[in-house]
Amino acid sequence: MKAVKAALLGLALAGIATAASAQNEQFIPMNGYWVGPYAPGGSGIFGGFIDYINMLNARDGGVGGVKLTYEKCETEYNNARGVECYEREKKKGPTGATVIHPLSTGITYSLIDKVAADKIPMISLGYGRTDASDGRVFPYVFPLITNYWSQNTAKIKFIGMKEGGMDKLKGKKIVNIYHDSAYGKETIPILDAQAKKYGFEVTHIPVAHPGNEQGAQWLQIRQIKPDWVILRGWGVMNPVALKSAAKVGFPRDHIIGVWWSGAEEDTIPAGDAAKGYIAAGFNVAGANFPVIQEIKKYVYAKGKGEMEDQTRIGSIYYNRGVVHGIVTVEAIRKAQEKYGKKPLTGEQMRWGIENLQISEARLKELGATGFMQAIKVTCADHEGGGAVKFQQWDGKQWKVITDWIQPDRELVRSMVEQSAAAYAKEKGITPRDCGKEA
Amino acid sequence: MLYREAGQFKASYAEDQQIFPIRQDRIAVAILLVVAFLVVPLLIFALATLGLNLLTGYAGQLSLGTAAFMAVGAFAAYNFMLRVPGIPLLVAFVLAGVCAALVGIVFGLPSLRIKGFYLAVATLAAQFFVVWALTKFGWFSNHSTSGVINAQKMTILGYSFDSPVAKYMLVLSIVALLALAAKNMTRSSIGRAWMAVRDMDVAAEVIGIRILYTKLLAFAISSFYCGIAGALYAFAYLGTVEPEGFNLDLSFRVLFMVIIGGAGSILGSFLGAAFIVLLPIFLNTIAHPLELTLGLTLPPGLMSNLELIVFGSLIIFFLIVEPHGLARMWQIAKEKLRLWPFPH
Numbered sequence: 001m002k003a004v005k006a007a008l009l010g011l012a013l014a015g016i017a018t019a020a021s022a023q024n025e026q027f028i029p030m031n032g033y034w035v036g037p038y039a040p041g042g043s044g045i046f047g048g049f050i051d052y053i054n055m056l057n058a059r060d061g062g063v064g065g066v067k068l069t070y071e072k073c074e075t076e077y078n079n080a081r082g083v084e085c086y087e088r089e090k091k092k093g094p095t096g097a098t099v100i101h102p103l104s105t106g107i108t109y110s111l112i113d114k115v116a117a118d119k120i121p122m123i124s125l126g127y128g129r130t131d132a133s134d135g136r137v138f139p140y141v142f143p144l145i146t147n148y149w150s151q152n153t154a155k156i157k158f159i160g161m162k163e164g165g166m167d168k169l170k171g172k173k174i175v176n177i178y179h180d181s182a183y184g185k186e187t188i189p190i191l192d193a194q195a196k197k198y199g200f201e202v203t204h205i206p207v208a209h210p211g212n213e214q215g216a217q218w219l220q221i222r223q224i225k226p227d228w229v230i231l232r233g234w235g236v237m238n239p240v241a242l243k244s245a246a247k248v249g250f251p252r253d254h255i256i257g258v259w260w261s262g263a264e265e266d267t268i269p270a271g272d273a274a275k276g277y278i279a280a281g282f283n284v285a286g287a288n289f290p291v292i293q294e295i296k297k298y299v300y301a302k303g304k305g306e307m308e309d310q311t312r313i314g315s316i317y318y319n320r321g322v323v324h325g326i327v328t329v330e331a332i333r334k335a336q337e338k339y340g341k342k343p344l345t346g347e348q349m350r351w352g353i354e355n356l357q358i359s360e361a362r363l364k365e366l367g368a369t370g371f372m373q374a375i376k377v378t379c380a381d382h383e384g385g386g387a388v389k390f391q392q393w394d395g396k397q398w399k400v401i402t403d404w405i406q407p408d409r410e411l412v413r414s415m416v417e418q419s420a421a422a423y424a425k426e427k428g429i430t431p432r433d434c435g436k437e438a
Numbered sequence: 439m440l441y442r443e444a445g446q447f448k449a450s451y452a453e454d455q456q457i458f459p460i461r462q463d464r465i466a467v468a469i470l471l472v473v474a475f476l477v478v479p480l481l482i483f484a485l486a487t488l489g490l491n492l493l494t495g496y497a498g499q500l501s502l503g504t505a506a507f508m509a510v511g512a513f514a515a516y517n518f519m520l521r522v523p524g525i526p527l528l529v530a531f532v533l534a535g536v537c538a539a540l541v542g543i544v545f546g547l548p549s550l551r552i553k554g555f556y557l558a559v560a561t562l563a564a565q566f567f568v569v570w571a572l573t574k575f576g577w578f579s580n581h582s583t584s585g586v587i588n589a590q591k592m593t594i595l596g597y598s599f600d601s602p603v604a605k606y607m608l609v610l611s612i613v614a615l616l617a618l619a620a621k622n623m624t625r626s627s628i629g630r631a632w633m634a635v636r637d638m639d640v641a642a643e644v645i646g647i648r649i650l651y652t653k654l655l656a657f658a659i660s661s662f663y664c665g666i667a668g669a670l671y672a673f674a675y676l677g678t679v680e681p682e683g684f685n686l687d688l689s690f691r692v693l694f695m696v697i698i699g700g701a702g703s704i705l706g707s708f709l710g711a712a713f714i715v716l717l718p719i720f721l722n723t724i725a726h727p728l729e730l731t732l733g734l735t736l737p738p739g740l741m742s743n744l745e746l747i748v749f750g751s752l753i754i755f756f757l758i759v760e761p762h763g764l765a766r767m768w769q770i771a772k773e774k775l776r777l778w779p780f781p782h
Contacts (some may be wrong), residue, residue: 008725014583074722079683080479083676084719109586109678117600129584179681180573182584189583206573209682419583426580427588 001040026066026332026343027093028053031073031085032103038077038235039264041317045103046072046304048321049293049328054305056329059300063332069093075107082107083114090118098349099123099328104185108141115140119351120346125324126151126259126282130186134420135354135382135414136431142353142382144327145375146282148258149190149415150407151384152230154255155280156194157405158390159228170199175221177214177241178232180206183260190415197411211237218244231257231279232280238266239274246273252391253278263316267393275395280388283323283369283372285398287314290367291322316398323372328379331356354379373404378432385410446649457621461656471610477716478606481613482670484711487695488620489663494693495625495701497656498636499549500557503542504664504692507686510538510568511665512672513578519590520580522524527594531612531669538665539658541568547656550650565686572681579681586680589673598729603676612670613689616663632656633702661670692775698756709764717752721745 030050033042053068062068068137071092073085082102090097100122102108108128115122116139123142124132130149132141159174160166176191188204195202205217205225211233218241221229229250233241238261245252253276257266268278287293290338292314299305300313312318335344335352344352356377363369375376377384387404424431446461448454458464488506515534518525545564549557572578572585581586592599592608599608623629631652633644643649672679691714699710725741760767 035746071726072741074745079676079679081718084479088719088723105584106586106683109584109680110676113588113677139549182586182680209685229522384723 023094025069028070029089029097030070031075033075033077036076044317045321048318049324050306052325055295055298064336077104079106079110094427095343095345098346121350131416132418133383133416137380137420137424145385147383149412150189151280151388152190153408154388154405166257172200173226174228175203175226176230179203179234212240214240214244218248221249229255231255231261233261238409239270242270243271252276274393277393281391282388283319285316289371306329317352330358410416451478478609478675482608482667482714484708485716486664486667486692487707487711489660490692491696491707493656493660497632501561502558502689503561505684505688506564506568507538507661507664508668509667510541512679515669516587527592534669535537535662535665539662542657542661544653546654549653569681586678609674700765702766706763706765
């Protein structure tokens with residue numbers, strides 16, 4: 001057994017050594033999940049991400065002549081496995097891992113200290129630690145596009161719109177039903193702050209992982225008789241929530257989901273119970289965007305591609321994966337402008353992300369107008385966007401029902417700064433002076 | 439031929455009693471310790487498995503609360519470091535272990551009346567209660583909004599353990615020390631009392647073993663080990679932990695490590711942890727190169743599922759081939775190796 005163990009370790013080390021062979025390559029680890037209760041999200045997002053990268057490799061030969069390479073690692077949405085994947089992949093490729101997408105709030109938390117020590121930027125696109133939006137305290141962490149607190153204020157704004165004005169929120173009852181994990185708990189403080197500001201009443205109800213039994217929670221909701229329910233679920237918890245809501249007769253068009261609760265994989269299993277359900281999103285569904293058509297042309301037409309079930313191309317998760325691809329590649333382009341067209345290091349990549357700017361004009365060039373919002377990242381603001389669109393499930397597909405709704409930036413930013421400052425104090429970090437950053 | 443102990447004479451009781459009586463084993467262990475660095479999670483899980491093995495394998499008390507005791511250790515160490523200024527790291531770890539031991543004693547009380555599967559259900563209460571309490575009362579996580587705690591930096595006498603090698607050395611020292619203590623406990627009167635209680639508690643009571651004391655001691659020591667393992671898991675491996683991370687899955691995983699490694703064996707704890715921790719990683723590592731060499735373009739997701747299938751089948755295979763675990767298998771292999779390649 002000892003010999004087997006030693007051989008096993010030897011093999012593992014050999015595997016690490018073989019990867020660093022080719023030269024003009026930029027390595028991106030794909031640490032995701034293709035099995036388990038969260039596989040629909042993981043496989044869809046990494047499917048879109050990898051397809052986008054393969055499309056660029058096939059069409060343009062990579063970015064600026066540098067080929068993009070990747071390797072998959074199965075994290076099972078489990079923190080320990082996620083850390084292990086990160087440790088395994090961080091040294092691969094000619095310049096090491098240049099950017100990491102953990103695709104799990106828990107893993108993001110576990111990696112915050114590690115990425116700062118290894119100088120590898122981490123993008124947590126629409127998830128992760130909200131107060132990392134304060135780039136002065138978290139130089140290597142980028143919760144890009146929109147964070148949980150921003151989307152939550154946008155949701156309250158949306159509810160205000162539906163109720164006929166923010167002043168109408170007074171005395172309303174809102175229930176926040178959440179996945180009992182770091183991810184789910186992330187929005188409790190901002191909801192409490194908003195409840196105080198607008199005078200509505202909020203009740204937080206946790207659902208234990210994985211959330212396939214919610215009878216008790218929805219009975220409690222029926223007793224409370226809330227005006228609105230905010231669904232902060234993930235994976236199998238979402239269809240179960242919708243079905244349970246139908247069972248207790250709560251109107252689905254008064255349930256508002258976060259973007260991790262608003263994909264086809266969440267609504268189709270719930271069947272008719274999902275009709276009318278509303279969810280926020282920072283990308284939209286649909287395969288008619290030129291960028292998706294390019295992927296079909298350069299990847300799927302050649303018999304390649306990540307998605308077995310090609311009907312999923314253009315779904316919410318798949319398109320979100322393409323958004324992951326777009327921001328990553330645009331950041332590489334930005335960094336190449338400064339450091340030259342060669343494989344970048346993590347530090348150079350960090351500069352690229354921090355100075356990333358994707359304008360509407362650029363989105364048009366990419367064939368992604370209306371697909372996602374324009375973003376502008378700065379040293380102080382690692383979020384760069386903040387707006388969401390609301391979409392409603394009509395029984396067959398997601399219909400966008402609003403334009404981009406902006407968050408309550410003032411409130412979010414003040415809470416982010418407060419929270420980041422507390423973290424900096426606990427950890428003994430001196431925040432950077434953004435005026436001095438080049 | 440290579441694995442012969444001929445010529446290795448034991449001239450004293452101490453030599454006869456040593457943990458690795460065969461020279462080849464000692465060399466193998468020494469090499470393994472040098473090669474095996476970067477396997478911090480393995481050592482940490484081995485420690486938790488060792489804790490559970492003392493309780494389940496030696497004292498015969500089935501427990502499903504392992505992850506809860508680990509959580510107590512992790513959160514207690516964090517709070518000691520946070521709230522007691524200038525407390526040395528190792529003292530915080532030991533105190534965290536003591537906290538876990540106290541919680542273990544409380545949840546071990548039902549073991550005086552109930553046995554077997556019913557006890558497993560009773561310890562399940564520990565699992566849910568501890569995770570619930572850590573989530574419910576913000577004080578434990580220093581009112582962190584998401585319930586996640588960030589372990590402090592590990593510093594002993596001014597030396598900070600932040601490189602992987604330093605972390606490995608620290609974890610290795612602690613695990614080696616505790617494993618040695620466990621080994622000696624099992625072959626002293628405590629261990630014999632545990633085994634007597636395990637084999638037949640009425641008979642044990644008749645020959646004068648105090649059941650109350652013995653069972654609670656087993657719970658306390660087992661939980662102490664699990665608590666230290668939890669603290670190391672948070673401080674030396676993950677860096678951040680949330681109560682949800684210490685869920686029932688983790689308890690089951692540790693229990694499987696005991697079963698696969700071999701209940702009632704110190705070596706088995708290490709082998710079981712190695713099997714469950716390393717094998718999925720190993721499968722994951724070889725999967726991609728294998729796919730490339732064979733030129734396969736498997737649908738994505740299939741590879742991940744295949745890993746799980748292979749892992750599951752290997753568990754079943756080992757349990758059929760040797761129900762007493764990998765430790766027993768190693769023992770049989772040793773017997774055979776002595777004769778190899780010239781059986782008489």
